[in-house]
Amino acid sequence: MKKRYFGLILYLFLAILPVYWMLNMAFRSNEEIVGAFHLWPQALDLSNFRTVLTDPSWYSGYINSLIYVAINTVLSLAVALPAAYAFSRYQFLGDKHLFFWLLTNRMSPPAVFLLPFFQLYNSVGLFDTHIAVAMAHMLFNVPLAVWILEGFMSGIPREIDETAYIDGYSFPRFFVPIFMPLIGAGIGVTAFFCFMFSWVELLLARTLTSVNAKPIVAIMTRTVSASGMDWGVLAAAGVLTIVPGAMVIWFVRNYIAKGFAMCRV
Amino acid sequence: MKPINNMAWFLVLPVVLCVAFSAVIPLMTVVNYSVQDILGPDQKVFVGMEWFKATMRDPELHGALIRQLIFTGTVLTIEIPLGILLALSLPASGWRSSLALVLLAMPLLIPQNVVGTIWQIFGRSDIGLAGVAVNAMGISYNYTNSSLDAWLTVVIMDVWHWTPLIALLAFAGLRAIPEAYYQAARIDGASRLAVFRYIQLPKMSGVLLIGLLLRFMDSFMIYTEPFVLTGGGPGNATTFLSQYLTQKAVGQFDLGPAAAFSLIYFLIILLACFLFYTFLQQNQQSTDKSTGSGS
Numbered sequence: 001m002k003k004r005y006f007g008l009i010l011y012l013f014l015a016i017l018p019v020y021w022m023l024n025m026a027f028r029s030n031e032e033i034v035g036a037f038h039l040w041p042q043a044l045d046l047s048n049f050r051t052v053l054t055d056p057s058w059y060s061g062y063i064n065s066l067i068y069v070a071i072n073t074v075l076s077l078a079v080a081l082p083a084a085y086a087f088s089r090y091q092f093l094g095d096k097h098l099f100f101w102l103l104t105n106r107m108s109p110p111a112v113f114l115l116p117f118f119q120l121y122n123s124v125g126l127f128d129t130h131i132a133v134a135m136a137h138m139l140f141n142v143p144l145a146v147w148i149l150e151g152f153m154s155g156i157p158r159e160i161d162e163t164a165y166i167d168g169y170s171f172p173r174f175f176v177p178i179f180m181p182l183i184g185a186g187i188g189v190t191a192f193f194c195f196m197f198s199w200v201e202l203l204l205a206r207t208l209t210s211v212n213a214k215p216i217v218a219i220m221t222r223t224v225s226a227s228g229m230d231w232g233v234l235a236a237a238g239v240l241t242i243v244p245g246a247m248v249i250w251f252v253r254n255y256i257a258k259g260f261a262m263c264r265v
Numbered sequence: 266m267k268p269i270n271n272m273a274w275f276l277v278l279p280v281v282l283c284v285a286f287s288a289v290i291p292l293m294t295v296v297n298y299s300v301q302d303i304l305g306p307d308q309k310v311f312v313g314m315e316w317f318k319a320t321m322r323d324p325e326l327h328g329a330l331i332r333q334l335i336f337t338g339t340v341l342t343i344e345i346p347l348g349i350l351l352a353l354s355l356p357a358s359g360w361r362s363s364l365a366l367v368l369l370a371m372p373l374l375i376p377q378n379v380v381g382t383i384w385q386i387f388g389r390s391d392i393g394l395a396g397v398a399v400n401a402m403g404i405s406y407n408y409t410n411s412s413l414d415a416w417l418t419v420v421i422m423d424v425w426h427w428t429p430l431i432a433l434l435a436f437a438g439l440r441a442i443p444e445a446y447y448q449a450a451r452i453d454g455a456s457r458l459a460v461f462r463y464i465q466l467p468k469m470s471g472v473l474l475i476g477l478l479l480r481f482m483d484s485f486m487i488y489t490e491p492f493v494l495t496g497g498g499p500g501n502a503t504t505f506l507s508q509y510l511t512q513k514a515v516g517q518f519d520l521g522p523a524a525a526f527s528l529i530y531f532l533i534i535l536l537a538c539f540l541f542y543t544f545l546q547q548n549q550q551s552t553d554k555s556t557g558s559g560s
Contacts, residue, residue: 004354005354005356007350007351007354008351008354008355008365011351012365012368012369015368015369015371015372015425015429016368016371017387017394017395018383018384018387018394018395018425019371019372019375019383021383021386021387021393021394022382022383022386022387025386033392037391037392037397039394075283078279079279079280079283080280082276082277082279083276083277083279083280085276086273086274086276086277087277089267089268089273090267090268090269090270090273091267091268091269091270092269092270092271092272092273092274092277093271093274095273098277098281100539100542102280102284103538103542104535104538105284105288106479106482107482107531107534107535107538108288108292108531108534109485109486109488109506109507109510109527109530109531109534110486110488110507111486111488111507111510111511111514111527112295112510112527112528112530112531113291113292113295113527114511114514115294115514115520116290116291116292116294116295117287117291119294120287120290120291120294135283135286135287136287138283138284138287139284139287139288142280142283142284143284144479146280147475148475151471151475189437196373196374199374199376200373200374200375200376200377200380201376201377202376202377202378202489203488203489216376217376217377217378217379220376220378220379220382221378221493231386231392234382235382235386238375238379238382238383241375241376241379242371242374242375242379244374245371245373245374245375246367246371246374248374249366249367249370249371249373249374250367253363253366253367256366256433256436256437256440257357257358257362257363257366257436257437257440258437258440259436259437259438259439259440259441259442260437260438260440260441260472
């Protein structure tokens with residue numbers, strides 16, 4: 001039994017090291033970081049965290065990021081749920097082509113669309129708003145959401161729908177209170193993926209914002225260039241970006257452990 | 266068979282509208298740029314296919330494409346088997362499982378530029394743990410001036426960042442296999458390898474396909490991590506397609522050539538994914554038929 005876990009523990013240990021190193025940096029002053037090499041902080045210096053948590057130009061970034069990620073996750077799920085149901089239950093004109101077209105949007109490199117995106121959102125007056133970033137991120141999150149949800153929905157027998165319709169349920173009254181709880185795990189996993197890809201994205205978020213909706217990731221790049229290399233504050237801000245993600249994994253871990261197969265492509 | 270119902274279009278409509286707004290208009294803008302020479306805000310000359318011809322012959326683009334293919338190939342060959350191995354060795358349930366899952370998935374939720382920053386610090390030969398450790402072992406390592414070191418660092422960073430995705434998906438696939446399959450295998454006296462080959466792998470194929478496609482697309486579009494870590498250098502050792510494109514579009518403001526390049530780039534990914542998708546879908550159908558589960 002011990003031997004079985006050896007590889008896993010070794011991998012996890014190695015995988016944690018870079019994160020530990022950043023944590024280590026975050027608790028040290030800049031002079032200490034550049035001055036000497038230590039495996040752990042000599043004196044716990046909390047000033048880096050204090051800077052990030054008290055300076056509005058820093059912590060507003062976290063709030064902005066969380067706002068657009070939340071909008072993105074909710075909107076993506078709201079539009080993807082009915083669409084995934086349609087793909088999973090019915091054949092309709094052009095369904096296969098439509099599905100692949102949706103997937104192609106997941107494949108378009110953000111670098112390709114930076115400038116047009118900027119012009120588009122600027123001309124409709126959405127530049128530097130949370131909704132703009134959320135909409136832009138939907139481009140790659142919605143196709144993925146439809147794909148994952150479709151896999152989960154296809155695992156639910158169609159007889160359930162048919163029985164409900166025969167009993168006189170309308171589509172909304174069947175879909176929201178009966179069908180959605182059945183695919184609860186799927187919704188959880190999809191929300192996790194939407195959160196993840198939106199939270200880590202930098203290029204589009206940086207291009208579509210300037211002041212009011214500037215995400216934390218963009219603020220971090222600015223600090224690198226502005227004040228030389230402020231390693232300590234940078235590391236502290238980086239450590240704090242991991243916290244929301246770690247919380248989300250904690251909530252979604254049971255859905256993943258329960259398993260899903262996605263039998264259909 | 267699924268019933269034919271064209272009313273289902275109404276259920277799909279919100280998705281189509283949402284995605285079309287952010288996809289079709291920008292795509293048309295790029296197409297528009299790609300056939301014009303933009304001299305100023307109001308000065309544009311139609312040049313037809315000129316930029317496409319120039320882009321196809323650009324030796325730097327060929328270099329970036331080859332580096333991109335090697336990079337994507339390398340990370341996929343490492344990440345997929347490693348992810349499956351990790352998933353197989355994860356404990357099935359209990360607090361150990363939860364703890365391992367959370368630790369394993371942590372790199373996934375770190376923003377791309379923070380990933381770059383972490384490895385930038387971690388790999389530095391003066392203040393980074395990895396840099397100092399490797400140098401102390403007598404191997405000279407410095408990712409800022411050795412091309413090979415820089416390339417290896419980017420590969421290791423990507424493996425560190427994205428192997429958990431494959432592992433999580435594979436783990437979820439494994440957990441969905443009913444216990445009865447394993448019991449049947451035990452009765453038949455199947456070896457560990459046979460259980461993997463004939464039960465676990467086919468049952469994981471759905472989630473692995475998602476993982477494979479996602480990793481292919483994302484590694485082909487990688488931009489932020491190498492940008493933060495190496496800035497594409499030293500020389501152009503870690504300049505991949507997105508990097509080169511952004512240099513052209515933003516740095517030199519060559520909108521026409523950059524747009525033509527964008528379209529070619531997009532078409533390459535599209536073609537590769539289409540081949541993947543069709544191939545795997547046919548594969549799936551043939552296995553469905555042979556095992557008789559036509560669901």
